[in-house]
Amino acid sequence: MSTQSEPANGRLLSYADALREAVDQEMARDENVFTFGIDVDDHVAIQGTTRGLRERYGAGRVFSTPLSEDAMTGFAVGAAMAGMRPIHVHIRQDFLLLCMNQMINMAAKTHYMYGGLLKAPLVERAIIGKSWGQGPQHSQALYSLFAHIPGLKVVAPSNASDAKGCMIAAIRDDNPVVFTEHRLLYYAEAFVPEEPFEVLPGRSRVCTEGTDVTLVGISNMVPECLRTAELLADAGISAEVIDPIWLRPLDTDTIIASVAKTGRLLVVDNAWTACGMSAEILACVAESDALAGGAQLARMGFAPTTCPTTPTIEEDFYPNPATIASKVYSMVKPGADAWAPDPEKAKLAYQKQFKGPF
Amino acid sequence: MSTQSEPANGRLLSYADALREAVDQEMARDENVFTFGIDVDDHVAIQGTTRGLRERYGAGRVFSTPLSEDAMTGFAVGAAMAGMRPIHVHIRQDFLLLCMNQMINMAAKTHYMYGGLLKAPLVERAIIGKSWGQGPQHSQALYSLFAHIPGLKVVAPSNASDAKGCMIAAIRDDNPVVFTEHRLLYYAEAFVPEEPFEVLPGRSRVCTEGTDVTLVGISNMVPECLRTAELLADAGISAEVIDPIWLRPLDTDTIIASVAKTGRLLVVDNAWTACGMSAEILACVAESDALAGGAQLARMGFAPTTCPTTPTIEEDFYPNPATIASKVYSMVKPGADAWAPDPEKAKLAYQKQFKGPF
Amino acid sequence: MTDQDFARLYRSLKLIRRVEERVAEIYPSDKIKSPVHLSIGQEAVSVGVCDALNPDDYAIGTYRGHALYLAKGGSLNGFMAELFGKIDGCARGKGGSMHMIDTAARMLGCSAVVATNIPIALGYAWKLKREGKQRAIACFFGDGATEEGVFYESLNFASLHKLPVLFVCENNALAIHTPLETRWAHHDIADRVRGFGIPVHGNRDMDVLAIREIATEALAGIRAGNGPVFMECHTYRWRQHVGPNEDFDAGYRSRDEMRKWVESDQVERIGAMLGAGEKEAIDADIENRIVQSVAFADESPFPGPQELMTHVYAE
Amino acid sequence: MTDQDFARLYRSLKLIRRVEERVAEIYPSDKIKSPVHLSIGQEAVSVGVCDALNPDDYAIGTYRGHALYLAKGGSLNGFMAELFGKIDGCARGKGGSMHMIDTAARMLGCSAVVATNIPIALGYAWKLKREGKQRAIACFFGDGATEEGVFYESLNFASLHKLPVLFVCENNALAIHTPLETRWAHHDIADRVRGFGIPVHGNRDMDVLAIREIATEALAGIRAGNGPVFMECHTYRWRQHVGPNEDFDAGYRSRDEMRKWVESDQVERIGAMLGAGEKEAIDADIENRIVQSVAFADESPFPGPQELMTHVYAE
Ligand SMILES: Cc1ncc(C[n+]2csc(CCOP(=O)(O)OP(=O)(O)O)c2C)c(N)n1
Ligand SMILES: Cc1ncc(C[n+]2csc(CCOP(=O)(O)OP(=O)(O)O)c2C)c(N)n1
Ligand SMILES: [Mg+2]
């Protein structure tokens, strides 16, 4: 499948509120849906995404847990096997490293290893942190570790509307889904339909059409690629921006069709590149016969280092519209001198909004 | 760096004995080296790789532990920070999923996050299981999860000589190294130098030269690719087989130079392909300017499913010389009818040798 | 206890013993290409506990799960076919010896990664508690599993939420070949478990009747909503950790160790309690069922190629 | 105890209190772009224990590590520059508030992932034990950390090998905003720890002198090779979990809770024990040092671009 039409009606909603609404509507629809994890029911309410749910559905369906990620993940797998629909929340993706055994040795294999007798429909929500000194252990994006594993699904919505649609699709999915959120997207608003809807697995979206280069952004890098496209327009370069949305299953057809048209691909990941999603996408495109002509393939992502805390070099750790635009420029105009866009224009709204500690 | 010369002298040694000798020699050289893990000191001695070490170096440097992989990994990281050289052993790579938090949140970041004041020189040995019903939870190859992470090194020797040289290099390396071994390689023999030597990080080896296709094999897939090259020779196809040996840091120059010559690349991984080493290698090659001409790129690996226990379909889970040869044939002779080599010739020695349970 | 009770216990004990002995006999033929962790000698734990469970209670175990699977009423044909890697196996041949399952018998899937099944049991217990039908789940694991952190995390959560879980630790004093002294700082697991507010009941000599009684009592409390109970059953593994044979020649333990356990062998003991003729009838029936199950397994086809990619994802 | 002892304790307590108050004052200026987890109110635990440690003993802590870092003698300039993200910070600005380290002071790196520092301490202890110089390591963590499985795995291994570790649990009864009742099935951690054969000593009212005495005694046994000891120190966090302010308006706790802790504030208490003039002299010196450290941090340059890829791997 390829692009899907934007939801018809809707109100302006933040990414965080869209997540909250999705969970709320699904909990109202299906009493087997419940949500839990460290601090889901305190006053911060996972940055608002679980606000009001405990009051509405009770402590039996919305509760905070001890600091025991390994057992709590296994608990979720067991509850899912038993017919429930757990949503397990982590305020940082870094903590998923305590959940690997249950997610990969159990959840991913439940349906297959037991000959189809059981299934594990659970959602593992995990937020990627960025900026304000998140540093080495609160800034990691680890979704590719899960995208490597058959039996798991992985999604990384980049806007409020997809956040709602993907969350509903993930909750209704009969398989374990790693749901990747990005802290800096929480304030970003979009028109979100009021009624429940699903943004289904395996469908990339073409966000803006273009002819010179295909820009694939992942998670928080989608808005950065959209801004990049605007900057490139000033330089007379037409970029087509694609959001894969779901990382496993991954819809490469849409990407390959675009590259067949533009002849150039730059994947901008919100994570490290080695053995990451950007590697997978480049490999899929490189393998495809559709590009017999051959295309220019490149990728960007985190610098291949641990994320530093101090802001000056933390900034260099991440791709941004300016560095992405310069990279594209050098791809489209190989001979030409290096080019950089107007720094002011390159700034993203939320970069001004966000202010620590977490 | 590119290819390295085979060690000069040597005796025929099995992969397992070569590992044992490497650890033995390093423990004799440096009293800070010690080895531990579940069952390192029982009579099976990790299939012989730790045999005799306790008698020689004492219970203080060679010991079995409780079933506590998470804490034992942190223990290794701490001991390494304190100046020791721990070698932590796991009889199956699947159990590394309990070590992710310490390996990725601590070991990988120690040197950077503490401003270079500390380092974590440890070796995490982990064996990949295969055949005789290893099944869903004893057959996984998870090295790409670690190859994704800056601060970690990953190695996967494919023969007895490299097993020794890589182990010594890993022990002497000042960084955390995930040392990937393959159960089916344990009996494979090669000429191994008696004196200690290092097979250093970041150097791929050209095992056999060829002109029509570049075959990159990883871990246990190297011998399978070498056999494939023989099969292909019968079909008049000349394959160049490359063993990256170290997966992070990864020497792509050698691979790219080869592909520039052959115009075709098939990476055969001993793991799943999505976001795996095969994706990374294809991406690196696809990105390189050296191949402006464009080359044919493809990959093979585990089937994208959980590994089944029953032998009939377990066999289809893995690439083998016959399926690899057919794939290459279709790449080199696009138009031609499908071709498969003589099944008898395609069999590998160890496939006759190995007989369960573990 | 009635005669029927003894007969039922004997039937279960003997079935497991004979099935595993048969598995050991068949093993050299290479028809079973799957690592087998036999429970021979340990049957009484599974049998005693499962006899106290209701049919609609759940049980979950480990790679050493043959005894539990059969004690909980798992299909013998499905079991044998699974070992043979056939499509009629309880997991379509995809799981093998280490992943036995029979959802109809409320026998949940076994896991080959030590202690992974413990938090899974909590999830089921959560569902059972919400359902409010006084159902429970018995979670089986070995002494080695209690060294994994997730075991303690699970004790805390189960106790905190008073989940209907019966934790059953089969303490055979070995993890593969490593003795407790090398693994436990303090010899008594009960002292660790009580720290989570969980009552502990132990049985040192694997008396199937005592185990059954303890489990029955424990389950009454669990059903009443008092929260989890922990049972430690000392036992002894007669065969290799993995594989069909004895291993007293390996050097890590002596045959003497086994003597006391053989002398108190519960299969013999309970068998001796049955009326003349009854025992023979049961034995004959068991042999019969085993022969049939082996024939069933032999005749069942291997999974076809399409099975490789079937059930990767649930639809 | 001598007057010098009291003076030393006061100097340490007051330094930490004032440094963190200063950090809180500076925070709104955005010069500190790093999440700060202040120890204000909890100083006595770090100070009491560290005063019992020898300079060549080690300490390791958590993201709430300011008090420990300073109590163990970590450089104040390095501390302030680290908070400011400068190249002269103790971790070159790469770690920030959550990863304080000063190897010269034997203050090991702090970690922001709960409980990850606990097994790290075992590794150091292993080295110290082999070295045979009766050195020890104090491992600090919060009440929440005791819920992670690795904590129990670590207790077992440390006790099994009699490692020279002093476990120090700073029990402030909160994990972020979640109270113990929501997290612990059984209220007394001591009952869990003893199950591993580890002696437990507690202090309920954060008496710095009592804590110092308990630690001194515990360390004597540890140095004698008797194995690890566990200390539980009840304490109270006066500020937000993370951030510079109070948070009694958040609703998850009341200001009343704090009163008893403020009344027994150890900074005041020990200060009152000092001779006239002495306290003032120490206070003045502390203010002085703080001013200098802030100036030092201000003047130190930010890491240059080349620092991003420096120290990824050790050579
Ligand atoms: C997490 C994990 N670590 C290591 C292993 C390897 N292993 C398989 S069985 C076993 C021993 C388990 O001992 P115990 O729990 O007492 O069960 P028993 O085999 O005695 O029934 C070990 C270490 C594993 N399967 N999983
Ligand atoms: C493994 C892990 N899970 C969750 C978190 C998020 N988190 C940060 S601090 C904290 C509470 C820790 O409480 P405690 O151990 O009592 O220390 P305190 O903050 O009270 O000093 C949590 C849950 C984390 N950092 N690491
Ligand atoms: Mg055991």
Ligand SMILES: [Mg+2]
């Ligand atoms: Mg606390």
